[in-house]
Amino acid sequence: MAKLELEQFEDGAPSRFTLGNIHSIETMGTVDGPGMRFVVFVQGCPMRCAYCHNPDTWPARGGTSVSVESIVAAFENNRQFYRNGGITVTGGEPLLQPEFVADLFEQMHETPHGRVHTCLDSCGYAFTPEHPDRFARLLDATDLVLLDIKHADAEGHRKLTGRDPARILAFGDELARRGIKVVIRHVVVPGYTDSKEECEALGRLIAPWRNVVGLEMLPYHTMGIVKYEQLGIPYSLEGVPAMDKARMPELRAAVLRGMKAGRAEG
Template sequence: MESSYTLGRIHSIETMGTVDGPGIRFVVFTQGCPMRCLFCHNPDTWKTGAGAGTLMSVEQIVDEFESNRAFYRNGGITVSGGEPLLQPEFLADLFGAMHARPAGRVHTCLDTCGYAFDPDRPELTARVLDETDLVLLDIKHADPAGHRALTGRDPGRILAFGDELARRGIKTVIRHVVVPGYTDTVEECEALGRLIAPWRNVVGLEMLPYHTMGVAKYEQLGIAYPLAGVEPMDKARVPELREAVLRGMREARRR
């Protein structure tokens, strides 16, 4: 079909992903991101436009997936980034092609920060969401000022995207990176729970401990690392903070 030749700007592909949705995943990382999270460990995905990433067609990606289809029988395809929603036509065509495979429908998962969603023009992403089985939605900070300090962007579009997912009933897993000194307090996590409580489509919560594995990329690119001196998150605290999020959700839903 004609849409199978839609081109996307791709950063890289991981053929055996185990943390990007259920089962073993074929993970496509797109090029380009509008956010500048202080804890980002992939600054090489930021650049957009001509010369950024590798141009690949939907057909090329489908063929690569199919060459190892047996590995993904309990998983599927995940598109991450960068920010996939910067390329909605490509993403919609790719997910649509995966759903229409002659050998059987492939589960599709979108890993996104949601910032590229335009609440004034929801039609731009409508076709993507029509073909999306699961969303991994990154909520960076529960407080608007904290969100701007941590990412350089206002959270309004992200929350509007969350509302749209809830309206559509698309299964969504909330992801929250726990950064010492930024998002590691019980109060912030409880506030996150209250924020996402209205979204009845939320089926999971992942608290991701901050790490410093991306520092080497900043050095290679000649970029100053924004969180220099911040130690990796103590993983032992994660269960406590996860429970704080769930407590905030429960309390908000009882009101």
């Protein structure tokens, strides 16, 4: 995937919109939503997932301030590549910057050359159910959400991410209430989330969300370890092997089995 140099976005021109704090931009994303995607990685994430392969996005500071106009212009320069795709904002965690992402998505829907498909890739943890209105404009302009569910069990979730899953589940409920299309993503880690029992429990957990249109089971890999070494951050999954991809079909079937059972019971 091609990466844009963020310096080209720093033109100093005033913006009509909220500025975004960006980590990087990829112009040829193929795993961040349907079709070819223009992918914006925001800076800052409240989660500390043990297997995160972008720990350099964790700090809220350290990114580059960019305008909505500059991102739209960069997209338009290569619009022909995204005919069957669109734009995805990931991270880091986009929900930490809801005003910026809302401005961006609204402009992508209103471009003179035609509406652009918008996709939000989120862990959901930055959602505040006590203040849902803060995210209303963003969600109104979102066509698809890639929602990462890290673990079906609350205690297992805390061990794997350092955070409680309550806000994430509340975000899932809000997406279901709004009827926004959701693809569930679940990283399968040996010894943590690779049992049929955990996967069936995941299926039961997401069963009430009738807006789920897809399921991506992502095998854990060790390619991100080098970043931890470069940043001097201890890697908590040291010694855990990459997930055996041959097991993925059976675990995916377990999730689907759990969903079916959960909906039958509900």
